[in-house]
Amino acid sequence: MLPLLPPSPRAQPPRQGRQPARAACPLPPEEPRAEWLGIASAGAPEKPGCASPPLSGRQKDLCEKKPELVPAIREGARLGLQECRSQFRHERWNCRPPPAARRGLPAAAAAAFGHQLSSGTKETAFIYAVTAAGLVHSVTRSCSAGNMTECSCDTNLQTGGSASEGWHWGGCSDDIHYGMWFSRKFLDVPIKNITGKNGSGLAAMNLHNNEAGRQAVAKLMSVDCRCHGVSGSCAVKTCWKTMSSFEKIGHFLKNKYENSIQISDRLKKKLRRKEKSQRKIPIQKEDLLYVNKSPNYCVEDHKLGIPGTQGRECNRTSEGPDGCNLLCCGRGYNTHVVRHVERCECKFVWCCYVRCRRCETMTDVHTCK
Numbered sequence: 001m002l003p004l005l006p007p008s009p010r011a012q013p014p015r016q017g018r019q020p021a022r023a024a025c026p027l028p029p030e031e032p033r034a035e036w037l038g039i040a041s042a043g044a045p046e047k048p049g050c051a052s053p054p055l056s057g058r059q060k061d062l063c064e065k066k067p068e069l070v071p072a073i074r075e076g077a078r079l080g081l082q083e084c085r086s087q088f089r090h091e092r093w094n095c096r097p098p099p100a101a102r103r104g105l106p107a108a109a110a111a112a113f114g115h116q117l118s119s120g121t122k123e124t125a126f127i128y129a130v131t132a133a134g135l136v137h138s139v140t141r142s143c144s145a146g147n148m149t150e151c152s153c154d155t156n157l158q159t160g161g162s163a164s165e166g167w168h169w170g171g172c173s174d175d176i177h178y179g180m181w182f183s184r185k186f187l188d189v190p191i192k193n194i195t196g197k198n199g200s201g202l203a204a205m206n207l208h209n210n211e212a213g214r215q216a217v218a219k220l221m222s223v224d225c226r227c228h229g230v231s232g233s234c235a236v237k238t239c240w241k242t243m244s245s246f247e248k249i250g251h252f253l254k255n256k257y258e259n260s261i262q263i264s265d266r267l268k269k270k271l272r273r274k275e276k277s278q279r280k281i282p283i284q285k286e287d288l289l290y291v292n293k294s295p296n297y298c299v300e301d302h303k304l305g306i307p308g309t310q311g312r313e314c315n316r317t318s319e320g321p322d323g324c325n326l327l328c329c330g331r332g333y334n335t336h337v338v339r340h341v342e343r344c345e346c347k348f349v350w351c352c353y354v355r356c357r358r359c360e361t362m363t364d365v366h367t368c369k
Contacts, residue, residue, distance in 0.1 A: 058189050062182075068149075069182070072142040073135065076183075080134030083250035084127060090322030092297035092309050092329070093123055115305040120202045120265070120291035126257045128206050129213030129288055130250060132183050136217045137246055140179030144172055151178035157241060167225060171240035176221065180214050201265035205289045208271060215286045216252050220244040253288070260288040298329035309368045316366050328368035338363045 063070065084095040116123055143151035153172035187210050191203055224242050229235035243249075261283060262274040271289065273279050283289065295301075300308030314324035314333055324333045344359035 059186055062186055068147060069139065069142070072138045072147075073186070075141075076135035076138035077131060078134075079138055079246050080127075080131030083134070083246055084130050086247070087126075087130075087250050087254045090320070090327075092321070092327060093294070094307070094312075095123075095127075096307055097305055115303070118202070119294075119304070120205060121294040122257055122260045122288070122290045123294060125205070125209045125212075125260055125288040125290045126253060128209040129216070129253050129256070131213070132187055132210040133213035133217050133249055133253065134246065135183040135186065136176065136179040136214050137243060137249070138179075139182050140174050140176050140217075140243060143175050143178055148178075151175050154241065167237035167239050169240065170238035171224075171226070173241040174221070174243050176218055176243065180218065183210070183214055201263065201267045201271075201291050204267050204271055205263060205291055208283075208289050212256065212286050212288055213253065216249050216256075217243060219286065220249055220252060256286060256288045260290055262293070263289045263291060265291045296329065298331075312368045314366050314368055316364075324366055324368070331369045333366045333368050335364055335366050338365050 063073075081095070088095045117127060118124070142148055144153060146152060152175065154175040154177070157169045157173040188207055191207055220243070221241050222244055223239050225237040225239040227234035227237055263271050263283075264274050271283055273281065273283070295304065295306060297306055298309055300306060300310065309327055309329060310331075312327055314327040315322045316324050316333070316335075318324075321327065340361045340363060342359055342361075343356040346354050346356040349355050
């Protein structure tokens with residue numbers, strides 16, 4: 001049987017003593033869906049390997065042949081969902097399924113937001129981009145940590161540098177190439193298999209946004225250095241490339257979300273802007289694209305997977321998206337007082353215990369009607 005991966009100049013000899021555990025993969029449904037995100041659903045029970053999400057045939061093959069990547073796949077989904085919820089925590093759509101979905105639907109469907117993954121909106125664009133970026137980030141980290149036999153550090157950056165400027169490449173540079181390769185293989189191929197050459201505008205949009213997320217990780221790579229020399233003189237520096245924190249990548253993608261581009265849902269030879277007057281402006285790899293305009297997300301809609309904003313906590317004094325006026329969609333808000341009791345003014349008493357006072361505070365909490 002041919003190996004899964006093509007020969008790579010970055011391949012390292014197998015490390016002795018590393019025996020990755022085999023992971024069990026379930027039989028998948030026929031259609032690939034993004035419900036693999038269910039492996040990171042909040043409150044979902046942990047299951048071994050890829051047992052939690054439904055997978056496409058190609059994803060199942062990757063799962064079976066590369067079981068050592070299962071933890072990285074889980075971590076990639078978790079990173080993407082966590083960052084999505086962090087970036088949108090103060091907005092009408094907060095990257096969460098409606099309460100009824102969390103109670104009644106399977107964990108994978110609830111975590112994958114149902115309609116949001118197929119609605120073709122700006123929110124769809126962000127979910128695809130941030131989860132593709134999360135998979136790149138986690139797989140690349142796994143390579144750098146030595147958890148894989150096919151990849152490790154970027155060996156192309158282990159020699160050379162600038163002697164005149166007093167630095168050279170060294171350390172362990174993140175090999176982002178393998179992470180991007182795996183992300184494309186795991187996320188893009190199932191979409192291409194369904195759509196074929198004459199794919200829909202929605203499928204082309206999803207593929208583009210997947211790549212936009214990956215490009216964000218690559219664009220934000222930074223160079224870290226360590227000084228060497230007598231008494232910290234930094235006469236020579238050893239430098240290596242590393243990925244930015246995922247929070248920084250999330251901020252970058254949120255900015256792209258705010259400036260996302262609407263495209264035509266009728267796919268011609270290539271993606272094109274919906275506005276005819278702007279079609280001469282090129283679409284960049286890092287741009288996020290959407291087909292359909294977003295709903296207002298004000299009222300709960302089980303069918304569309306919209307949780308609404310009723311009961312959400314708002315900031316009475318804020319003029320931003322978390323302000324009671326915007327978040328509550330003009331419906332008004334309720335105010336109630338919350339009593340907090342905590343230990344305070346703690347002192348160590350010799351010997352040997354800590355004595356504290358009980359402090360009470362009263363706080364006004366505002367929630368949308």
